[in-house]
Amino acid sequence: MFEYERNKLIETIRKKGIKNESVLEAMNRVERHLFVPDAVKSHSYDDVAVPIGFSQTISQPYTVAFMSEALEPEKGKKILEIGTGSGYQAAVLVEIGLKVFSIERNFNLYSRTQDLFDKLKIRAALRYGDGTLGWAEFSPYDGILVTAGGPEIPGKLKKQLAIGGKMIVPVGNRAKQSMLTVTRLDETTYDVKETPNFAFVPLIGKEGWKENR
Numbered sequence: 001m002f003e004y005e006r007n008k009l010i011e012t013i014r015k016k017g018i019k020n021e022s023v024l025e026a027m028n029r030v031e032r033h034l035f036v037p038d039a040v041k042s043h044s045y046d047d048v049a050v051p052i053g054f055s056q057t058i059s060q061p062y063t064v065a066f067m068s069e070a071l072e073p074e075k076g077k078k079i080l081e082i083g084t085g086s087g088y089q090a091a092v093l094v095e096i097g098l099k100v101f102s103i104e105r106n107f108n109l110y111s112r113t114q115d116l117f118d119k120l121k122i123r124a125a126l127r128y129g130d131g132t133l134g135w136a137e138f139s140p141y142d143g144i145l146v147t148a149g150g151p152e153i154p155g156k157l158k159k160q161l162a163i164g165g166k167m168i169v170p171v172g173n174r175a176k177q178s179m180l181t182v183t184r185l186d187e188t189t190y191d192v193k194e195t196p197n198f199a200f201v202p203l204i205g206k207e208g209w210k211e212n213r
């Protein structure tokens with residue numbers, strides 16, 4: 001279903017500059033419409049963020065591709081995602097061949113996506129809680145992907161990143177963020193590269209924004 005629309009979307013993303021074939025191929029295999037609520041299904045293959053309920057969104061496909069590419073994904077790497085939401089980003093990472101751990105703070109979204117993953121047999125470890133604190137039990141991670149925008153890079157997540165690992169995290173104010181690609185060089189040193197002009201829902205938690213306004 002929607003094969004034509006999916007192919008067109010992948011071409012759009014490619015034209016916008018995404019080059020990593022494993023990311024593009026995975027996004028061409030994962031059926032985004034399965035992660036989008038019925039009321040907005042017709043927009044599943046538009047390159048836009050779509051509401052998924054509870055004031056949250058499934059990220060724009062270009063953003064999913066950008067973040068996945070920035071991780072420099074290689075099969076078997078261990079990735080922690082903060083903000084499971086619809087589960088689409090996590091499903092793309094699993095499809096690339098990554099080992100995925102993902103945390104969601106909204107219980108309704110967490111349980112809805114856990115049910116969907118059970119139904120679709122998507123193998124990822126999902127957890128309900130505050131992702132700004134990370135998931136220490138399975139750390140260090142080769143990659144950490146934060147899919148909500150915070151005021152700064154969460155310190156606990158920096159500590160759970162493997163040396164040589166990358167964290168992709170939008171940081172800014174509540175309306176607009178820059179995407180930071182943070183590479184851990186050694187125990188205490190991190191390199192940070194910035195790409196401006198992203199807009200995410202807020203990262204709410206101990207090391208994020210304090211409350212929803």
Ligand code: SAM
Pocket residue numbers: 056057058059082083084085086087088089090103104105106109129130131132147148200201202203204205206208
């Ligand atoms: N990756 C998601 C997808 O593919 O649908 C994007 C979802 S949305 C842009 C961001 C999600 O982050 C929301 O579901 C929100 O509830 C969640 N979130 C916000 N703060 C969080 C936190 N501290 N820990 C875990 N999840 C959080």
